[in-house]
Amino acid sequence: MSVHQDISKHSNDQHERVRLFSELDQKREQLIEKALGKCKEEKPFEQELNEINKVTDEINDIARKGIVPQRKNVTKEMVEEYCKRN
Numbered sequence: 001m002s003v004h005q006d007i008s009k010h011s012n013d014q015h016e017r018v019r020l021f022s023e024l025d026q027k028r029e030q031l032i033e034k035a036l037g038k039c040k041e042e043k044p045f046e047q048e049l050n051e052i053n054k055v056t057d058e059i060n061d062i063a064r065k066g067i068v069p070q071r072k073n074v075t076k077e078m079v080e081e082y083c084k085r086n
Contacts, residue, residue, distance in 0.1 A: 014067050021059060021068035028055045032074065039083045049074060 035048035053073045063070040 017062050017065060017067050021062055024055050024059050024062070025071070028052055028059065028071065031055065032079075035074070035079050036083060039079050045079065046076070049076060049079070 031048055031052045035045040035052065038045040038048065056071045056073050059068070060070045062068055
């Protein structure tokens with residue numbers, strides 16, 4: 001492969017990582033909002049936590065390849081604490 005093709009491939013790979021990260025991060029935020037809503041209504045939100053952390057794991061897999069940041073897994077205590085403050 002030529003240097004130009006290598007650079008193009010590298011650039012395309014990075015662009016795809018950023019695109020996928022953006023998509024997953026948005027999905028993660030929506031799931032967090034859903035969990036917060038259930039917590040405020042004093043309903044169980046364990047399923048949402050599982051989904052949040054599954055998406056978080058996908059994000060972190062992408063982040064390990066570079067360019068995008070990692071995200072922390074969300075715990076039940078984190079959601080409950082946030083609900084109490086807001």
